[in-house]
Amino acid sequence: MNIEQLVFYILAAMVLISAFMVVFNRNMVRSIFLFFVTLFSMSGLFVYALADFVAVTQLVVYVGGMLVLMIFAFLLSSKTILNTSTVHRTSLIGLHHVPGLLISLVFFLILFVTIYQANPDEISWIRNAGKNTITVSDNTIHAIGINLMTRYLVPFEIVSVLLMMALIGAAHLARRTKKL
Incomplete structure (x- = not known):
């Protein structure tokens, strides 16, 4: 086993273990930070697959954007929601x-x-x-950038508007107050 395989297995184990812990951890703050570890390890696996654009997109969009959105939603949520979510203790498998x-x-x-x-x-x-193998010397990011800003400009803008709507909806749900 060479060093590349060892690093790959370590990254894969980090992805699996941290994703498992995200699902089964009852503390929301720890789950968010473990989700960060999961996404960061996934971007490392994308680097090993020579998918450099996907790795950078993973870091920028998911780690940089969605995780910050989750942290803000957690911070804006009321304490009563957080207290009631930890009260319910159920078995792992129930009816x-x-x-x-x-x-x-x-x-x-x-x-x-x-x-x-x-x-x-x-x-x-x-x-x-x-x-159709990709070599390390291929400039795939340049070709993706040209296609993204010419042929796929309208779908790219539609996705950005949908993400903005999701951000506004998450902020609205997090700031919801009780009606009298």
């Missing part, structure tokens, strides 16, 4: 989890059957994927 577990199992079964029946050796673009 109220059965519908969610059944839906998850159905989706997992559909995914498993689809992957099993796909037969990836028969798909032409997978067979040709070995010929």
